[in-house]
Amino acid sequence: MSVRSAEIISYYAGYVILGTSLLMIIPVVTALLSQEWVPLLDFTISMGIAASLGLIFVLLGRRTRGQAGSIQWKHGFAVAALSWIILMFLCSIPYMLSGHTYSYLDACFDVMSGFTTTGLVLTQDLDHLSNALNMWRHMLTFIGGQGMVVLALSFIVKESSGGYKFYVGEGKDIALVPNVKGTARIIWKISMVYFLFGTIVLWIAGLFIGLNPASALLHAIYMFESSWSTGGFAPMTQNIMYYHSFLYEVVTMVFFIIGSFNFGLHYAIWQGKRKEFVRNIEIQSFAITAFLATALAIAALSRTGLYMDAVSMFRRVVFNVVSAHTTTGLGSVYARQFALQWGDAGILIMVIVMLIGGSACSTAGGFKGLRVGIVFKGIISDVKKLLSSERSMRVYKFHYMKDIVLSDGLVRASALIIICYMVLFGIGTLLGTFCGYSLADSSFEAASVTGNVGLSIGITSASMPAVMKIYYILAMYLGRLEFLSVFALIGMAITGVKRIWKRKRG
Amino acid sequence: MEKKTRLIYCILTVFISLTLVGFPIYAQEAAVSVNELIEHSADYNGKSISITGEAIGECLERGEFDWVNISDGSNAIGIWMSKKDAAMITCYGDYKYTGDTVIITGTFYEACPEHGGEPDIHCQTLIISKVGELKNEKIPVAKILLAAGFASSALFLYVAYRQIFRKKA
Amino acid sequence: MRLTKMEILGLLTEIIGVLAFLGILFVVTYLFAR
Numbered sequence: 001m002s003v004r005s006a007e008i009i010s011y012y013a014g015y016v017i018l019g020t021s022l023l024m025i026i027p028v029v030t031a032l033l034s035q036e037w038v039p040l041l042d043f044t045i046s047m048g049i050a051a052s053l054g055l056i057f058v059l060l061g062r063r064t065r066g067q068a069g070s071i072q073w074k075h076g077f078a079v080a081a082l083s084w085i086i087l088m089f090l091c092s093i094p095y096m097l098s099g100h101t102y103s104y105l106d107a108c109f110d111v112m113s114g115f116t117t118t119g120l121v122l123t124q125d126l127d128h129l130s131n132a133l134n135m136w137r138h139m140l141t142f143i144g145g146q147g148m149v150v151l152a153l154s155f156i157v158k159e160s161s162g163g164y165k166f167y168v169g170e171g172k173d174i175a176l177v178p179n180v181k182g183t184a185r186i187i188w189k190i191s192m193v194y195f196l197f198g199t200i201v202l203w204i205a206g207l208f209i210g211l212n213p214a215s216a217l218l219h220a221i222y223m224f225e226s227s228w229s230t231g232g233f234a235p236m237t238q239n240i241m242y243y244h245s246f247l248y249e250v251v252t253m254v255f256f257i258i259g260s261f262n263f264g265l266h267y268a269i270w271q272g273k274r275k276e277f278v279r280n281i282e283i284q285s286f287a288i289t290a291f292l293a294t295a296l297a298i299a300a301l302s303r304t305g306l307y308m309d310a311v312s313m314f315r316r317v318v319f320n321v322v323s324a325h326t327t328t329g330l331g332s333v334y335a336r337q338f339a340l341q342w343g344d345a346g347i348l349i350m351v352i353v354m355l356i357g358g359s360a361c362s363t364a365g366g367f368k369g370l371r372v373g374i375v376f377k378g379i380i381s382d383v384k385k386l387l388s389s390e391r392s393m394r395v396y397k398f399h400y401m402k403d404i405v406l407s408d409g410l411v412r413a414s415a416l417i418i419i420c421y422m423v424l425f426g427i428g429t430l431l432g433t434f435c436g437y438s439l440a441d442s443s444f445e446a447a448s449v450t451g452n453v454g455l456s457i458g459i460t461s462a463s464m465p466a467v468m469k470i471y472y473i474l475a476m477y478l479g480r481l482e483f484l485s486v487f488a489l490i491g492m493a494i495t496g497v498k499r500i501w502k503r504k505r506g
Numbered sequence: 507m508e509k510k511t512r513l514i515y516c517i518l519t520v521f522i523s524l525t526l527v528g529f530p531i532y533a534q535e536a537a538v539s540v541n542e543l544i545e546h547s548a549d550y551n552g553k554s555i556s557i558t559g560e561a562i563g564e565c566l567e568r569g570e571f572d573w574v575n576i577s578d579g580s581n582a583i584g585i586w587m588s589k590k591d592a593a594m595i596t597c598y599g600d601y602k603y604t605g606d607t608v609i610i611t612g613t614f615y616e617a618c619p620e621h622g623g624e625p626d627i628h629c630q631t632l633i634i635s636k637v638g639e640l641k642n643e644k645i646p647v648a649k650i651l652l653a654a655g656f657a658s659s660a661l662f663l664y665v666a667y668r669q670i671f672r673k674k675a
Numbered sequence: 676m677r678l679t680k681m682e683i684l685g686l687l688t689e690i691i692g693v694l695a696f697l698g699i700l701f702v703v704t705y706l707f708a709r
Contacts, residue, residue, distance in 0.1 A: 036601060041649040048656025055663035062670060097649070127562040127577050130601040193678060193686065210566035210573070236563060236575070237582045244566060244573045244584050246622055250697065257693045270685030277692050287696065294700055298707040306616070310705040312623030318700055334544045334581070334625065341547075 005492065008075050009082060011061025012152075016083035017090065018054030019152040021047055026139060027094070031132035039132035042097035050090040077488030080149050080170040081481060087148060088112050088473075091140060098133050100124050102462045105469055112473045114140030115148070116480035117363050119232025119329035119454020120472070122462055126237045131218060134235045138222040141231030144480075145259075145363030146191060150184045170481065190266045191228065198224040198255050202248075209245040223248075227255035230363045232329025232454035240319075240330045246311065249319055252330060260286075260326035260358035262370075264401050281398045282359045285369035285376075290325050293353045297321045300345040320455065325353040327365040329454020338457045339441055347440050350455070354447040355425060365452030365479055367421050370400065371414035378411035420483045424475050425450040435465050449475045537609065541580035547616035547625060555614045557583075557627065558635065561595045561605040576608065585610055586621065587629035597638030607636035 024047040031040035064070075091114075092107035101107040106122040113120045114137060123129070123137070143151060149170040199220045206216030219235060226233045236242040240249060258266075265283070268276040277283060297317050307313040319332045338347065357366015381396040388394065396406040404410075425446050432442025437459055444457040449472045460472070478486050537558040543550050559578030566573040572592040574585045577599070587610075599605030612629040615621075 034601075036643075037645055038643055038649065039601075041645070041653045044653040045649065045656050048653065048658075048660045051660040052656060052663050055660065055667050059663070059667060059670060065671065127582060128599060128601055193682075197686070210564075210568060212564060215564060237577060238575060238584070241584065241624060242563065242575055242582075244621065244624065244626075253697060254690060254693050257696070258689050261689075266685070266689070269688055270682045272681045272685070274685070274688050277688060291700070291703070295703055295707060298704055302708060307623045307708065308619060310701065310708045312617065312619065313708040314701055314704045315622040316617070316624070318704055322700070332624075336541075336544050337547075337625070340545070 004070065005075060005078075006496075007061040008064045008067075008071060009061070009078050010057045011064035012075075012079045013083045013086065014054050014057030014059075014061060016054075016079065016148050016152040017057060017086055018051060020083075020087055020143065020148050021050030021054055021090070023139065023143060024050065024094075024136070027132040027136040030135040031130065034131040036130045036132050039094075039098065039130040042094050043132060043136070045097065046090070046093040049093060050087075053086070053090065074488050074492055077485040078492050081485040081489035083148060084115060084477060084481065088115065088477075091115075091136075094133060094136055095123060098130065100129060100133070105466060106462060109469050109473055110137070111140060112476050113454070114231065114233065115144030116452045116476040117141045117145045117229045117231040117327070117365070117454075118449065118452040118476045118480075119226070120448065120456055120460045120476075121233065122460065122469075124462065126235065129235070134218070134222060137233055138225040138231070138235070141229040141233055142191075142195075142225040145229030145231065146187060150187060170485070186267060187263050190263065190270065194228055194255070194258070195224060198228060202251060205245075205247050205251050206243075209243055209248060219243075223252055224255060226330065227252045227328065228259040228363070230256050230259050230326050230328040230358065230365075230452075232323070232331075234330065240332050241334075246315060249315060249332060253319060253322060256326050256328040256330065257322065260328070260362055260364040262359040262361045264361060265359070268401055276401065279399045281373040281377075281400050282369040285373040286325070286359065289353065289356055289369070289372075290322060293325060293349050294318050294321050297346055297349050300343060300349065301341075304341055304343070306341060321350065321353060324350050324448075324453055324455055325356065325358070327354065327357050327451050327453045329448070331455050335456040335458045338444065338455070344440055347444050347457070351443050351447040354451040354453045354455070355421065357451045357453075366450075367418045371418055373398065374406065374411055374414040375418065377406055378415075381406055417482060421450055421479065424478060428471060428475055431468060431471055432459060435468055446475075450479050452476055452479050539580040540576075540578050540583045543583070543614055544581065544625065547614075550614045551616040553614060554611065554630070555627070556609065556611045558607065558609050560599045560607055561597070561638070562599040564598050565592050565595065567592075576610065584624065584626045585612065585629050586618075586626055587612075587632060591629055591632040594632055594634055599638065601641075602643070603638055603640055605638040606634050607638070609633040609635050 024043050028040060028043045028047065031037070031043060088108050088111050092104065092111040095101045095107035095110060096104055100123050101110065102122075102124065109120070109122045112118075119141070147170040199217075202220035202224050203217050206219055207213065211219060222233070222235045225231065234240060234242065240252065243249075262282060265276060265280055294317075298313055301307060301313065301317050307316055316333055323330050338350070342350070355366055356372055357368055358364020360368040360370040377396065377398055384394070384396075397403045398406055428446030428449055429439070429443045432446060433439055437445075441457050441459055445459040447453070448455050459468075537556045538550070540557060540559070543555065543557070557576065557578060559576035559582075562575050562577045562582060567589075571586055571588055574587060574592055574595060575582055576585055595606050595608065597603055597606045609632075610627060610629050611631045612627045614625075614627050616625050617623040618626045
C-alpha cells in the first residue's frame with residue numbers, strides 16, 4: 001500500500017466515521033428527553049471519542065482533498081471494510097459504559113450484529129435498558145442496513161466522482177440514477193418515507209394493543225427500524241412475544257418483507273413501473289421459496305400436534321419461516337423451542353431459507369434470491385443447450401429491472417459468491433460442533449450468522465466460547481459486505497506489509 | 507361434655523383453623539424458573555405451576571383480562587391475568603424502576619390455543635412479595651470528566667479541521 | 676423532499692402486494708394445518 005493509498009483510505013474512512021459519530025446525537029437527545037443522566041454522559045463520551053477519531057483520520061489523509069480522480073476500486077472496498085471495523089469498536093463504547101455487556105467482545109458482537117442487521121444479542125437485561133441505549137441499538141440496524149458509506153456519501157463527502165466505488169464496496173451495486181450521490185439520496189428518501197409511515201402505523205397498533213402513548217411511540221420506532229432493516233432486534237427480552245399481538249406481528253411482517261426487497265425495485269415501482277413487482281426474478285424466486293418452505297414447515301410442525309389451528313400455526317411457524325427467509329430474525333417462539341420442538345426437518349428448512357436469504361442490494365443477507373435465481377436458470381439453460389441442436393444459438397435472459405442476458409460470466413460470479421457463503425457456513429457449523437454443540441444446533445446458528453438472520457437456537461449467549469463469538473463477528477461482517485471488500489482490504493494490507501518488509505531488507 | 511373431650515375438640519379446631527389459613531401458602535408448588543418451563547415445556551404443559559419474578563414494561567390491557575410480562579432473571583414470559591389481579595401491580599420494571607416482585611400461581615401452556623400458540627401462564631393467584639422502587643441513579647464523577655474531556659477534544663480537532671481546509675481552498 | 680402521487684401509489688402497491696402474499700400464505704396454512 002503506497003502512502004497515497006493509505007491517505008485516500010484514511011480520508012474517506014474518516015468521513016464515514018465522523019458521519020456515524022454525529023448520529024449519536026439522537027441517543028443523546030433521547031437520554032435528555034427521558035431524563036436518563038448517566039446514558040447522557042455515556043453517549044457524550046462516545047460521541048466525543050468517535051468524532052475526534054474521525055477528524056484525525058480525515059486530517060491524516062488531507063492531501064486527498066481535491067484529488068477524487070485517483071480513487072480506485074480497491075480504495076472503495078477498503079474504505080467500506082475498514083470503516084465498518086473501526087465503527088464497530090467505537091459504537092460499542094456506549095454498551096460498555098452502560099454495564100449491560102459482560103465484556104468488550106460482547107459489546108462489539110452486538111454492534112456488528114446491529115450493523116450487519118443480523119440481530120443476535122449478547123446484551124444482558126434488555127428489559128431494564130435505558131431508552132437512549134435501546135434507541136442506539138435499533139438505530140444501528142437502520143444505519144447499517146442503509147450503509148454507513150452510503151450515508152456519508154449522500155451527506156458529507158463533497159466529491160462524488162469516485163463515489164460509486166465506495167458504494168459497491170458496501171455491498172450495493174444498483175445505480176438508480178447515473179450519479180452516486182443521487183442514488184444514495186433516493187435510497188434515503190424511500191427509507192425515510194417508509195420510516196414515517198411505518199412508525200405511525202406501529203404507533204397506532206401499539207396504542208390499540210395496550211401500550212401507553214410514550215412507549216407505543218418508542219416501540220414503534222424501534223420495531224419499525226428493526227423490521228425495515230431486517231435486523232431483528234427488539235427492545236425486550238421476549239422479542240416480538242412481548243406484545244402478545246397478532247396485529248403487531250402482521251404489521252412487522254409486512255415491513256420486514258418489504259424491507260427485504262431490492263432498493264432498485266422500490267425505485268422502479270415508485271416511478272410507476274408497477275409491473276416490476278411481479279416480473280422481477282428476485283420477487284419470483286422469493287415467492288416460490290417462501291411458499292415451499294412455509295408449506296414444508298407447516299407439514300413438519302403439524303406432526304408435533306402443538307399448533308392445532310391456522311392462527312397458531314401462522315403466528316408460530318409461518319412468521320418464523322418468513323422472518324428467517326427475509327433474514328430479519330424477529331422470533332415468535334423462544335430460541336430453545338426451535339431446538340426442542342421443531343425437529344430436524346423443521347431446523348433444516350430454516351437453515352436452507354436462512355442461507356438463501358433475501359434480495360440483493362437490500363438490507364437482507366444470505367446468498368440473495370438473485371443469485372439463486374441466476375444459478376437456477378443457468379442450470380436450466382445449460383440443460384437446454386445440451387438437448388438442443390448444436391447449430392442453434394439461443395440467448396437466455398432473465399428479468400431484473402430490465403431484461404438481462406444470462407451470460408456465463410454472470411452465472412459464474414453468482415455461483416462463486418454462493419460458494420463463499422457455503423464455506424463461511426460450513427466453518428461456522430464445524431466450529432460449533434467442535435465446541436460441543438449438536439450438529440443441528442450448530443448448523444442453525446451458523447446459518448443465522450452467515451445469512452445475517454438473527455434467530456437463535458440457543459447457542460448465542462454470554463457463556464459461548466470466545467472463539468465462537470469472534471468467528472460469528474467475522475462471519476456476520478463478511479456476509480454483509482459480501483466478501484469482496486474484506487478480501488480487498490486484506491489484500492491491500494498484505495501488499496502493504498510486504499512492501500514495508502522489502503524496504504527493511506533492501 | 508367431659509373436660510378431656512372438650513380439650514381434644516379445642517385442639518382439633520385450632521389445628522384445622524391453622525391448616526386452613528396456612529394451606530394457601532403451603533399449597534404453592536416450589537417456584538420454577540421460566541427457562542425451566544421452556545426447557546421442559548411438554549412436561550409442564552397444562553399443569554399448575556408457580557413462578558416468582560419482576561413485573562416489567564407495562565400492563566397490556568385487553569378488556570376483562572390483561573397481559574403482564576414477568577422476568578425472573580432466566581427469561582421473561584407473559585402472564586394472562588384478570589383486571590383485578592393486574593390492578594394489584596403498581597410498579598413495573600424499566601431503566602429507572604425495579605418492578606414489583608410477584609409470585610404467580612397458574613396454569614402453564616406450552617402453546618396456548620387461546621393465544622395463538624404462545625407459551626404463557628394463565629394466572630390463578632397473584633401475590634406481591636415485594637413492592638418495586640425507584641432505582642438510585644448514581645452519576646459517576648469520572649464520566650462527567652470524560653465527557654467534558656472528549657467533547658473538548660472533538661471541538662479542538664474540528665477547529666483544526668476548519669483551519670487546515672480553509673488554507674487549502 | 677416532495678412525495679409525488681406516483682410514489683404514493685408505488686408505496687401502496689408494495690404494501691397491498693405483500694398483504695396479498697401474506698393472505699395467500701394464510702390460506703395455505705389453513706389448508707395444511709389439519
